[in-house]
Amino acid sequence: MAKIKICGITRESETEVLNRMQVDYAGFVFFEKSKRNVSIEQAKEIKKHLKPSIKTVAVTVNPALDLIDEIIEAGFDILQIHKMQEFPENLKIPVWVACQVRSREEAEEINVPDGISGILLDAPEFGSGKTFSWQDFPMKKRREWQERRIPFILAGGLSSENVEEGIRLFEPDVVDVSSSVEGEHGKDHKKVEAFVRKVREHE
Numbered sequence: 001m002a003k004i005k006i007c008g009i010t011r012e013s014e015t016e017v018l019n020r021m022q023v024d025y026a027g028f029v030f031f032e033k034s035k036r037n038v039s040i041e042q043a044k045e046i047k048k049h050l051k052p053s054i055k056t057v058a059v060t061v062n063p064a065l066d067l068i069d070e071i072i073e074a075g076f077d078i079l080q081i082h083k084m085q086e087f088p089e090n091l092k093i094p095v096w097v098a099c100q101v102r103s104r105e106e107a108e109e110i111n112v113p114d115g116i117s118g119i120l121l122d123a124p125e126f127g128s129g130k131t132f133s134w135q136d137f138p139m140k141k142r143r144e145w146q147e148r149r150i151p152f153i154l155a156g157g158l159s160s161e162n163v164e165e166g167i168r169l170f171e172p173d174v175v176d177v178s179s180s181v182e183g184e185h186g187k188d189h190k191k192v193e194a195f196v197r198k199v200r201e202h203e
């Protein structure tokens with residue numbers, strides 16, 4: 001069954017539905033330009049309210065080494081990195097490499113370095129609520145990662161309406177959602193519940 005990551009947690013009140021629905025991952029965004037940006041201190045406070053079974057993912061964009069050190073120090077379980085050309089070696093935290101899928105040609109060039117704990121495919125603009133072009137994605141890449149047993153995370157524009165289709169096409173290890181489960185004041189409990197139910201119903 002696909003695991004579930006709810007991304008862009010910004011408030012303690014959001015942890016109740018994550019705990020109740022027993023999701024697998026909670027994502028915190030450390031990127032100043034994002035409307036979901038939180039400080040390490042805020043995230044540390046919020047994550048105290050999550051069940052220990054929920055793994056925490058620190059979402060970053062080309063992070064400075066100091067930020068990576070702070071994330072490790074704060075006890076996050078996974079580091080998700082967008083837009084980084086060269087990965088520092090021997091990081092003391094599992095890393096999910098996030099790739100923005102813009103075209104079939106670009107997707108064919110994706111190289112997943114050894115030692116990575118997950119490859120995440122996202123839309124051209126992260127956190128936008130839009131999907132990348134699923135039909136154009138070269139599925140031989142997906143099969144290559146399956147053969148190499150690299151965990152695969154499907155992100156970008158997932159919702160209760162399209163997540164079944166995403167699971168059918170990509171057989172992801174994790175489905176990752178943010179925009180479609182938001183309301184006016186952060187994560188909307190009913191939308192999170194509906195998304196989680198849809199994923200679990202499918203399997």
Ligand SMILES: O=C(O)c1ccccc1N[C@@H]1O[C@H](COP(=O)(O)O)[C@@H](O)[C@H]1O
Nearest residue numbers: 034126127128129155156157177178179
């Ligand atoms: O959510 C953001 O603002 C964000 C900022 C910087 C890097 C990644 C970000 N979000 C990632 O986008 C997907 C979820 O996208 P969607 O909103 O469901 O379309 C997820 O991987 C987030 O980590």
